Amino acid sequence: MLTIKNLHVKLEDEDKQILRGIDLTVPAGEVHAVMGPNGSGKSTLSYVLAGRGGYEVTQGEAHLGDVDLLDIEPEERAAAGLFLAFQYPVEIPGVGNMTFLRTAVNAQRKARGEEELSAGEFLKVIRAKAKDLKIDAEMLKRPVNVGFSGGEKKRNEILQMAMLEPKMCILDETDSGLDVDAMKLVSEGVNALRDPNRGFLVITHYQRLLDHIKPDVVHIMAGGRIIKSGGPELAMEVEVNGYVDILEGTS
Amino acid sequence: MVVDARKITTDERLAALTLPSGGGWLGAARKNALGRLQAVGLPTRRDEYWRYTNPAPFNRATPAQGAGGPGEDPFAGMDAYVITIDGDALDLPDGAPDGVEINTLSQAAEADIHWARDLYATLEAAGSRPVSRPFAMLNSAFATGGLAIRVTGPVARPIHIRTIGGTDPILHHLIKVDADASVTVLESGTAGARSNIVTEVDVADTAAFHHIRMQGPDATQQIDTHLFARLGRSATFKSFTLSANVQLTRNEAILEIVGDDASAHVGGAAFGRGDFHHDDTVFVTHGALNGESRQVFKKVLRDGATGVFQGKILVREGAQKTDGYQISQALLLDDDAQFLAKPELEIYADDVACSHGSTTGAIDETALFYLRSRGVPRRVATDLLVLSFMAEAVEEIADEDLRAHIGAVLADWLSRH
Numbered sequence: 001m002l003t004i005k006n007l008h009v010k011l012e013d014e015d016k017q018i019l020r021g022i023d024l025t026v027p028a029g030e031v032h033a034v035m036g037p038n039g040s041g042k043s044t045l046s047y048v049l050a051g052r053g054g055y056e057v058t059q060g061e062a063h064l065g066d067v068d069l070l071d072i073e074p075e076e077r078a079a080a081g082l083f084l085a086f087q088y089p090v091e092i093p094g095v096g097n098m099t100f101l102r103t104a105v106n107a108q109r110k111a112r113g114e115e116e117l118s119a120g121e122f123l124k125v126i127r128a129k130a131k132d133l134k135i136d137a138e139m140l141k142r143p144v145n146v147g148f149s150g151g152e153k154k155r156n157e158i159l160q161m162a163m164l165e166p167k168m169c170i171l172d173e174t175d176s177g178l179d180v181d182a183m184k185l186v187s188e189g190v191n192a193l194r195d196p197n198r199g200f201l202v203i204t205h206y207q208r209l210l211d212h213i214k215p216d217v218v219h220i221m222a223g224g225r226i227i228k229s230g231g232p233e234l235a236m237e238v239e240v241n242g243y244v245d246i247l248e249g250t251s
Numbered sequence: 252m253v254v255d256a257r258k259i260t261t262d263e264r265l266a267a268l269t270l271p272s273g274g275g276w277l278g279a280a281r282k283n284a285l286g287r288l289q290a291v292g293l294p295t296r297r298d299e300y301w302r303y304t305n306p307a308p309f310n311r312a313t314p315a316q317g318a319g320g321p322g323e324d325p326f327a328g329m330d331a332y333v334i335t336i337d338g339d340a341l342d343l344p345d346g347a348p349d350g351v352e353i354n355t356l357s358q359a360a361e362a363d364i365h366w367a368r369d370l371y372a373t374l375e376a377a378g379s380r381p382v383s384r385p386f387a388m389l390n391s392a393f394a395t396g397g398l399a400i401r402v403t404g405p406v407a408r409p410i411h412i413r414t415i416g417g418t419d420p421i422l423h424h425l426i427k428v429d430a431d432a433s434v435t436v437l438e439s440g441t442a443g444a445r446s447n448i449v450t451e452v453d454v455a456d457t458a459a460f461h462h463i464r465m466q467g468p469d470a471t472q473q474i475d476t477h478l479f480a481r482l483g484r485s486a487t488f489k490s491f492t493l494s495a496n497v498q499l500t501r502n503e504a505i506l507e508i509v510g511d512d513a514s515a516h517v518g519g520a521a522f523g524r525g526d527f528h529h530d531d532t533v534f535v536t537h538g539a540l541n542g543e544s545r546q547v548f549k550k551v552l553r554d555g556a557t558g559v560f561q562g563k564i565l566v567r568e569g570a571q572k573t574d575g576y577q578i579s580q581a582l583l584l585d586d587d588a589q590f591l592a593k594p595e596l597e598i599y600a601d602d603v604a605c606s607h608g609s610t611t612g613a614i615d616e617t618a619l620f621y622l623r624s625r626g627v628p629r630r631v632a633t634d635l636l637v638l639s640f641m642a643e644a645v646e647e648i649a650d651e652d653l654r655a656h657i658g659a660v661l662a663d664w665l666s667r668h
Binding site for chain 2: 050053075077078079084086089090092093094095103104105107108111143160164
């Protein structure tokens with residue numbers, strides 16, 4: 001599904017290398033977690049895959065299926081099936097959540113040559129999915145993320161994911177700023193989307209999210225590289241001992 | 252030499268105009284306005300008030316371009332009483348809503364309607380101090396048509412003044428809203444290649460006046476408007492203007508609060524590209540206790556377009572507990588566009604809250620990426636962020652249905668221009 005080979009990335013405006021050769025493959029149906037200390041390049045990896053500006057790929061490649069991600073615009077990556085749940089979802093005053101979502105869903109359908117959803121069809125689908133995430137009608141009407149609590153913003157990200165039905169979901173520190181109940185709700189939303197045809201890359205600082213979203217593989221990132229990969233037990237090791245032992249063990 | 256240039260310009264412009272016939276109060280008011288205009292002369296670029304907008308296109312004896320088509324009706328499908336002004340033809344259709352009496356300006360003069368006599372050029376003349384407004388004086392002298400609207404009760408349906416056709420119309424509207432009465436006036440239309448429209452609004456104690464004006468989307472028009480209003484005790488005045496792609500616009504709003512507890516809001520959203528030049532010039536005077544005023548202006552500019560905002564709040568001595576707010580913001584979609592803002596506060600009372608702010612910025616790249624990462628193409632994402640930027644101004648429209656309608660028109664115009 002997602003194949004990253006020898007990915008090197010630096011900041012566009014300064015001579016600062018962030019990623020130094022990432023190799024990572026997420027097959028369909030699997031959940032991979034990426035953990036690592038601050039500044040290890042986790043979020044950069046997610047941004048580069050989604051196509052955010054400000055970075056320069058100096059070497060390597062990234063494919064979603066047979067689509068060369070690094071060659072196309074962010075909206076084309078989305079239409080190809082990539083989704084990034086933001087660590088800090090952006091507030092957009094004056095644009096209704098529903099309008100935003102319908103614009104996004106139909107833009108993707110159009111890009112894929114599918115028929116656009118009518119207002120009625122869209123409403124039916126979004127109501128059902130919003131209900132599962134305990135998102136009420138009022139939240140759908142409000143401007144995108146404006147006045148939302150931290151938990152509401154993250155639930156809104158998962159709602160977008162559910163509506164857009166991507167092939168590959170990247171969750172960037174989705175657990176940050178969530179209390180236990182909100183984390184549970186968000187995790188349930190994610191787990192409901194687990195599917196043999198869908199892959200997940202869950203970026204997180206802490207092991208606790210992985211109690212709810214059980215990963216198949218855990219990767220530890222440091223200094224712009226993946227320094228260790230293993231099963232869920234690797235996350236437990238981080239929880240107990242921190243990153244220091246692993247970092248020392250590999251250096 | 253400057254004075255000579257002004258005199259030559261004024262003489263040339265006046266030579267091309269004829270004082271409309273007819274005596275009575277209108278004839279007297281025209282002569283008075285002409286005298287005032289001749290005393291100050293038409294503006295030049297050297298005038299402080301015209302530093303950012305070149306008055307030359309308005310000074311020309313004839314407009315530079317021919318008339319455009321009638322254009323689309325942005326209020327189509329809305330339940331409103333529509334008065335169409337097509338060039339010199341002004342017919343008042345049957346079915347005016349209850350609570351309002353409408354005459355043409357010439358009818359009001361012929362019938363010697365006293366309230367119209369008392370209002371005509373009165374707010375214009377008062378509003379020309381301390382800053383002279385020569386094009387409004389020119390309008391009062393040479394107006395070729397207009398409406399006299401007296402609102403005597405709450406009017407349920409909006410009155411839509413649709414101005415189309417003509418080449419160089421000069422229109423002068425009078426609106427008097429009596430105590431406890433309320434009305435919504437809509438304005439639209441391409442109104443010829445160049446137009447000069449003055450509206451004087453007298454909002455009595457406890458009366459409410461709502462105004463929504465749509466300008467464009469026509470890239471060839473040149474528009475000069477003045478909106479004068481006087482607010483009595485507990486009166487409400489709300490005006491919102493959407494301008495799209497009009498080549499040259501100067502919208503002046505001169506509002507004076509004379510009664511206690513009154514509220515005056517004026518706002519606008521404008522977008523355009525290329526040789527688009529859009530100027531909002533506002534003067535709000537607080538002359539009574541506990542007044543509240545808001546000026547909210549947003550402009551989206553690209554490809555060399557220019558936006559101008561000159562906004563002033565004057566708080567007179569004794570106008571305590573005044574709450575004045577002013578914000579002007581521009582979103583520049585490329586490096587060529589420019590926004591010139593001159594916010595001013597002049598306060599002679601010591602217990603007031605007045606604030607003003609002005610910003611110029613580019614599109615928020617993080618927000619743009621957020622939208623694009625959801626599959627929204629760059630162009631559509633940019634439009635959504637433009638709508639987001641303009642939302643605060645559109646929010647100034649009080650009526651929920653009208654606000655939604657204008658929001659939809661704005662989105663539609665944006666997607667096509």
